[in-house]
Amino acid sequence: MCEALQQxxxxxxxxxxxxxxxxxELLRGNESVLRAQALVAFHRGNYKELYSILESHxxxxxxxxDLQQMWYKAHYREAEKIRGRPLGAVDKYxxxxxxxxxKTIWDGEETIYCFKEKSxxxxxxxxxxxxxxxxxxxxxxAKKTGLTLTQVSNWFKNRxxxxxxxxxxxxxxxxxxxxxxxxxxxxxxxxxxxxxxMESFSNILMD
Numbered sequence: 001m002c003e004a005l006q007q008x009x010x011x012x013x014x015x016x017x018x019x020x021x022x023x024x025e026l027l028r029g030n031e032s033v034l035r036a037q038a039l040v041a042f043h044r045g046n047y048k049e050l051y052s053i054l055e056s057h058x059x060x061x062x063x064x065x066d067l068q069q070m071w072y073k074a075h076y077r078e079a080e081k082i083r084g085r086p087l088g089a090v091d092k093y094x095x096x097x098x099x100x101x102x103k104t105i106w107d108g109e110e111t112i113y114c115f116k117e118k119s120x121x122x123x124x125x126x127x128x129x130x131x132x133x134x135x136x137x138x139x140x141x142a143k144k145t146g147l148t149l150t151q152v153s154n155w156f157k158n159r160x161x162x163x164x165x166x167x168x169x170x171x172x173x174x175x176x177x178x179x180x181x182x183x184x185x186x187x188x189x190x191x192x193x194x195x196x197x198m199e200s201f202s203n204i205l206m207d
Contacts, residue, residue, distance in 0.1 A: 011039065011043045014039065015039055015040045015044070015054055016034055017036075018033070018037060018040060019034055019051050020027070021033070031057065031063075033061060034053055034059075035067070036179075037049075037053055038050055038053045038054060038067065038070060039070070041053065042070045042073070042074060043109055045077070046073075047074040047077070047078055047152070049075070050070065050071075050074055051071070054067055054070070054071055054102060054105055055102045055104055056073060057104060058103075058104050059104060059105050060092060061107060063105075064107065067102055067105040068088050068105055068106065071099075071101060071105065072092075072095070072096060072099075075095050075096075075099045076092060076095060079091065082092070116145075117147075118145070119145035119146065119147055121144065121154075122141060122144055122145050123141065123152070123155050123159075126154065127159055131134060131159075131160055132156075134154065138152045138153055138156075139185060162173075180203060
């Protein structure tokens with residue numbers, strides 16, 4: 001029941017369902033119930049309760065990403081309420097450093113820009129072989145890395161763009177350098193021609 005209500009996103013009904021459970025059921029530490037309690041606490045703004053739940057139980061790894069997002073977003077919202085303004089990227093980075101993920105919802109592997117290092121390595125390896133993977137290859141990568149198909153597609157798109165920009169810049173610089181050389185050569189030719197003309201004119205006057 002908890003799983004179905006969580007997937008449906010019906011938070012109010014989920015909260016009522018949890019309220020109807022006997023205390024003995026709540027104290028058993030069922031992971032599905034704990035995740036439901038964490039979700040309800042998050043949406044109701046009961047962040048201390050949320051942190052307590054997340055820190056008190058070792059959750060299955062398949063749910064880590066969702067629980068990590070709740071952990072960080074709760075800290076962001078608390079900070080925004082105190083500061084009275086939206087947080088910038090630097091603010092969020094500092095909060096993540098100040099409030100690191102508890103080991104109960106983190107496997108200890110470093111995450112860079114929301115991608116784990118193993119996922120980044122798999123994406124880079126595929127990119128070296130083929131910068132334009134097929135939809136089937138993207139789906140295979142998504143399954144292998146634990147990312148969504150959209151995340152995989154965006155990674156390849158951004159990587160191609162990033163690799164293309166320096167190349168485009170170098171081409172522009174080379175083109176500009178070539179034009180400059182042409183201008184200099186034309187100027188030199190004009191100068192030589194002018195000197196030759198002046199010399200001829202001087203010889204005519206002397207004759």
